[in-house]
Amino acid sequence: MSGEMDVIQDAEERGRTDLWPFWRRAYAAGDPLPRIACAVSRETYRFDEGDPLPAEYRELLTKMLRHEGERAGNKSFLGFMGTCLDLAEALYPTREARVIKAEYLAEELKHAIMFHRLAVGLDRDFALRDVPYAHYTFHLPRETWADDAYFHFLVDLNGAFHARDWRESSYVPLAKMAATVERDELGHSEMGYHFLREICADGRGRTLCQRLLGKWYPAALDMFGRSDSKNAPLFIGWGLKSVDNAEIRRLYQGYVDAKLIALGLEPPDPLKSRRFL
């Protein structure tokens, strides 16, 4: 495993440019993400690969990984990556942008290998299960480079926030890979933000971005699920999450709003067009 990842790391380092990877500048300026800390008293659990898992723990962990989706054995994830390439080919504004999107795909495929290894260690049948993304945010129409930029800025950022939380996960294999996944996903979000900044440099572009926020902003907030989720206390109790859906959404919204305002955009009403409050 470490030999395989060394080869990937070497390939990644040879792909570096002034821009890529986007996480480099973000972390050089300090920790870009807010602290996600558990505020309730709970037991301390640690489970490593091969350890017997309590049934409820296994069920919750599998549910979480099913939502995450980035597994080599999940053909729907690979199909989704194909649509990203397809879209880049149709809409890319510059050759540089298209190469950046290919770097993004390479990194997501690295995650697919990492999560595949984790899934095989947990349950071989699960590792091969096809799980199309169920949340509507993954299915929103993308008709411009600005749509695609919002997808990355907001949806990959959701992944970064969850990965930040996994640093403290009671499932050791997940905790071990969390820092890498967080860093990469934050970089993908910064890639989207880079494209948004370019588009917003022009008045018509900024008008388009402000309008498209009405589609992407509520969907991004909806991705964290319902605030009254019955499973949240179970996830927290088992050490699979640190905070509930409302708290991680609050932290995320604070981060996103500051970045939107920096672009000269007005964050929409956070309750407007929401489907999962």
Next chain:
Amino acid sequence: MVSDIVEEIREAYARVGIRLDQPAAYGTYYRLLCAGCGRMVGNVGDRLLPGMAADLVEGQRDLYADGLLGCPCGHQKKVVTA
């Protein structure tokens, strides 16, 4: 039903001069093609919520009219301003 959602999406986009291609990515996503010239103008997935496709597409008719969305050939602009 996913097939009902796909029909909703197809009908919503037809009203602005965009047609759905054959399903891609194991049946989950669809290319959006300009009904005028056939160029790919985007994509969409089949798990939108009921009514969402019509809301989204109708809500951006002015963006097609302004040329902020749609194919460079101008077909959507022509359709929504007709």
